[in-house]
Amino acid sequence: MRKRKIKNYIGLLISTISAFIGLFFLLWIIVSLIEKGFHYVNWSVFTQNAVSPGDEGGGLKFAILGQLEVVGIASLLGIPAGILGGIYLSEYGKDSVLSNVIRNVSDAMTSIPSIITGIFVYAIVVVPMGGFSVLAGSIALALLMMPIVISSIDNILRLVPNELREAAYALGAPKYIVIFKVVSKKAVVGIVSVILLAISRILGETAPLLFTSFNSNFESYKLNKPIATLTVTMYDYAMGPYDSWHHLAWAAAIILTFSVLLFNIASRLFSYWRFSR
Amino acid sequence: MKKKFVMIDFFLKHISMFFAYFVLLVIFGLFLVLYINSKDAINHFGFFSFLTSNIWSPAFDKFGGLIALIGTFLTTVISAIIAIPIALGIAIFLVEICPNFLKTPIGIAIELLAAIPSVIYGFWGLFYLGPLIEKYVQPLFNATLAKLPIVGQYFYGYSSSVSLFTASAVLAIMIIPFTAALTRDALKITPDLLKESAYALGATKWETISKVMFRYSKGAIIGAVLISLGRAIGETMAVTFVIGNQDSLPTSLMSATTTVTATIANEFTEASSHLYLSSMYLLALILFLLSFLLIIGSKMFFLRKVRD
Numbered sequence: 001m002r003k004r005k006i007k008n009y010i011g012l013l014i015s016t017i018s019a020f021i022g023l024f025f026l027l028w029i030i031v032s033l034i035e036k037g038f039h040y041v042n043w044s045v046f047t048q049n050a051v052s053p054g055d056e057g058g059g060l061k062f063a064i065l066g067q068l069e070v071v072g073i074a075s076l077l078g079i080p081a082g083i084l085g086g087i088y089l090s091e092y093g094k095d096s097v098l099s100n101v102i103r104n105v106s107d108a109m110t111s112i113p114s115i116i117t118g119i120f121v122y123a124i125v126v127v128p129m130g131g132f133s134v135l136a137g138s139i140a141l142a143l144l145m146m147p148i149v150i151s152s153i154d155n156i157l158r159l160v161p162n163e164l165r166e167a168a169y170a171l172g173a174p175k176y177i178v179i180f181k182v183v184s185k186k187a188v189v190g191i192v193s194v195i196l197l198a199i200s201r202i203l204g205e206t207a208p209l210l211f212t213s214f215n216s217n218f219e220s221y222k223l224n225k226p227i228a229t230l231t232v233t234m235y236d237y238a239m240g241p242y243d244s245w246h247h248l249a250w251a252a253a254i255i256l257t258f259s260v261l262l263f264n265i266a267s268r269l270f271s272y273w274r275f276s277r
Numbered sequence: 278m279k280k281k282f283v284m285i286d287f288f289l290k291h292i293s294m295f296f297a298y299f300v301l302l303v304i305f306g307l308f309l310v311l312y313i314n315s316k317d318a319i320n321h322f323g324f325f326s327f328l329t330s331n332i333w334s335p336a337f338d339k340f341g342g343l344i345a346l347i348g349t350f351l352t353t354v355i356s357a358i359i360a361i362p363i364a365l366g367i368a369i370f371l372v373e374i375c376p377n378f379l380k381t382p383i384g385i386a387i388e389l390l391a392a393i394p395s396v397i398y399g400f401w402g403l404f405y406l407g408p409l410i411e412k413y414v415q416p417l418f419n420a421t422l423a424k425l426p427i428v429g430q431y432f433y434g435y436s437s438s439v440s441l442f443t444a445s446a447v448l449a450i451m452i453i454p455f456t457a458a459l460t461r462d463a464l465k466i467t468p469d470l471l472k473e474s475a476y477a478l479g480a481t482k483w484e485t486i487s488k489v490m491f492r493y494s495k496g497a498i499i500g501a502v503l504i505s506l507g508r509a510i511g512e513t514m515a516v517t518f519v520i521g522n523q524d525s526l527p528t529s530l531m532s533a534t535t536t537v538t539a540t541i542a543n544e545f546t547e548a549s550s551h552l553y554l555s556s557m558y559l560l561a562l563i564l565f566l567l568s569f570l571l572i573i574g575s576k577m578f579f580l581r582k583v584r585d
Contacts, residue, residue: 004481011483012374018366019375022457023383025450026390032405033397081296088293099297106300108572111504112565113511115538116307119545119561123310147300174282176289204394207513207538211545231396238400238518246404253400257393264392268385 033257037250045251049219050228054242060233060252062219067230069221070137070213071203078142078202079195082149089150090157091179103154109147117143118208126212132226137213141202148198156190157183193270200263204256206231230256307565315559321552327559333524333540335549340556342563344526348441348536349564351527352516353509355445356452361502364456371457372464373486384461391454399518402447407438407519410446415531434531439521442530451515456505463497464490500579507571511564513538537564 048059085106093099121140126132160183168178184191214226215236221227234252237245318327322340330341371384415435423433434440467490475485491498521533522543535543537560548554 004484008481008483011487015366015369016374018363019370019383021363022367022390022453023386025453026386029390029393029398029401029450033401036405081299084293085296085300088290088297092290092294093297102297102300104573104576105304108569108576109300109304111507111511111568111572112307113513113538113568115511115513115541116311116561116565119541119558120307120310122545123314123558124306143303146296146303150297150300175286176282179289200392204396206394206396207542210542214546231394234400235396235514235518238403249400250404253397257397260392260394261389264389 030257033250033254037254040247040251041254042251045248045255050217050248051244053240054244056244058244058248060230060248060255062216063228063230063233063252064255065221066134066213066216066227067203070134070141070209070227070229071199073134073138073223074141074145074202075195075199077138078145079149079198081142082146082198083153083191085146085150086153086157087179089154091175091183103151106147106150110151113207114144114205115207115210118211121208122211129224131224132212132214133224134213134221134227135223137209137227137229140208140212141205144202144205144208145198148201149194152194152197153191156187156194159190160186189270189274193267193274196263196267196270200260200267203263204231204260206235210235304569308562311558311562311565315555315562317552318555318559322556327556328563331526335544335553338550338552340553342537342556342560344524345535345537345540345560346563347526348520348534349510349538351441351534352445352448352520352536353506355441355530356448356509357502357506359446359449360453360456360505364453364505365460365498367453367457368460368464369486371461373482373490384458387454387457391458394514395451395512396514398447398451398515402443402515403439403518406447406450407443410440410443411438414442418531431529432531434529437521437533439519439533440531441520441527441534444516444520444536445530447515447519448509448512451512452505452509455508456501459501459504460498463494463501466497467493496579500575503571503575503579507568507575510571511538511568513542517542537561 044057045059045061046064047061048057049062050060051058085102089099089103093102117140121136121143125136125139129136164182164186165178168182173182209229209232213229213232215232216226216228230252234249234256237249237252240246318340322330327340327342328346329343330339331343332339332341333344334340367387371380371387375383418432419435423429425432471489471493472485475489480488516536517539520535520539522535522539523533524535524540525532527534541557541561545554545557548557
């Protein structure tokens with residue numbers, strides 16, 4: 001009996017310790033980011049553009065706006081497509097074999113290395129268009145968003161009770177009214193939460209942008225031209241030789257981390273609200 | 278009026294069907310595009326000699342994937358060895374030990390850690406963890422583990438802060454929260470009735486965890502671990518910052534090397550010849566097949582229970 005008790009305490013102790021190691025890393029990363037990087041975030045980071053290599057000062061205005069443009073267009077492409085795909089799976093395809101195949105494949109697609117999506121888009125968009133572009137970057141991110149949105153929308157819509165649909169049909173409503181005015185309305189908070197989650201997932205993506213939207217020193221927001229983004233700029237600056245670049249990379253890291261966490265927490269609040277209603 | 282409804286319904290059904298099937302199109306297109314573009318490398322070097330050749334030489338237009346594949350294999354395995362026990366500990370703590378009022382905040386904290394973009398982990402590894410490893414861990418390894426016979430050489434070495442070990446450590450820290458969240462969900466599937474029966478038979482808490490819960494959710498835990506491995510294999514940014522990007526086989530934990538993802542990230546836009554580019558498509562194809570099979574396999578064989 002004593003031996004079993006000792007074993008029990010040791011096992012529980014080890015689990016507790018490892019949990020604290022995990023929490024320690026979270027605090028460590030956040031604290032060290034803030035401690036080493038926060039004083040590099042100032043007003044000029046948001047209002048100025050890069051200066052010539054090695055010079056002090058400069059900012060990330062182009063990169064921040066570029067990131068917003070690429071993520072914005074990606075959301076416009078990926079979210080509606082994902083929502084429609086999710087609607088099909090839950091409202092039309094239901095439990096047919098093919099729908100289940102699509103469910104599994106789209107689930108698996110959320111875990112495919114994002115750099116592969118980047119290469120794919122390089123081959124089908126960048127090469128035919130003859131150069132890196134905003135559009136290519138947005139398509140790459142949209143392809144990453146789509147399966148996330150499809151799977152989550154499908155799950156959320158399937159939770160809407162069938163009685164609601166039946167009641168609407170009984171009143172003579174056509175299917176699209178049932179979907180958009182009854183089912184979607186019931187699930188609207190969940191849908192908002194999915195949208196925020198999908199944005200938070202792609203906001204920090206770097207690898208797929210390396211060969212699609214690439215990087216640029218000339219401030220241009222044209223769809224067919226390469227563009228600077230916060231993530232790729234951060235990578236280039238961190239790997240570069242100048243201290244002033246490293247400082248801007250720290251600022252970029254802080255801005256990026258907190259915007260991703262913001263979207264993620266917002267998504268959680270919506271999803272919490274959905275269940276508490 | 279009726280006709281308008283029918284038309285809109287028809288339209289909605291088919292457009293939504295298009296986007297659902299689009300997923301299949303993308304996955305098929307991915308495979309096809311990677312295969313077509315890597316064909317030249319396959320024809321020129323042969324698939325199996327590409328896998329086993331350790332020459333990666335843009336200057337002589339000769340390419341083999343062995344170094345990158347071994348780099349990917351080693352970073353994945355070493356990070357898994359570090360991460361999985363800690364992640365399991367966290368999962369056990371969250372499901373069975375943690376007081377109820379702390380369960381949600383700690384669970385959310387772990388999930389937020391999993392949401393931090395991988396480029397941040399890489400950046401943090403380059404500027405923060407790497408220098409610490411160079412300053413404290415390298416001397417420690419050289420003074421202790423490197424003195425061991427036979428295996429000692431694998432811990433020996435002085436390098437800058439970027440190395441196989443730094444990359445694996447960063448990767449481990451990155452997948453811990455992800456694996457912990459997945460294994461927690463896997464442990465949760467054990468029915469309360471089974472746990473209560475174990476306690477009623479006089480089992481201690483640890484016996485209930487290790488002999489009942491682990492046995493019940495064994496498949497789901499293996500599935501969760503496989504998905505984490507898939508994540509580690511394909512991770513790009515967390516590794517690229519800190520692996521060193523050197524096209525040579527690692528001689529110890531402290532040497533710089535490269536991985537499939539780091540090679541692609543660094544060299545893809547600079548490829549000077551057609552064969553060079555094609556070889557990188559081939560690396561991407563191998564990576565795609567590995568991770569896709571891993572994910573589909575774990576979903577089909579192990580994760581059924583969790584979803585139901």
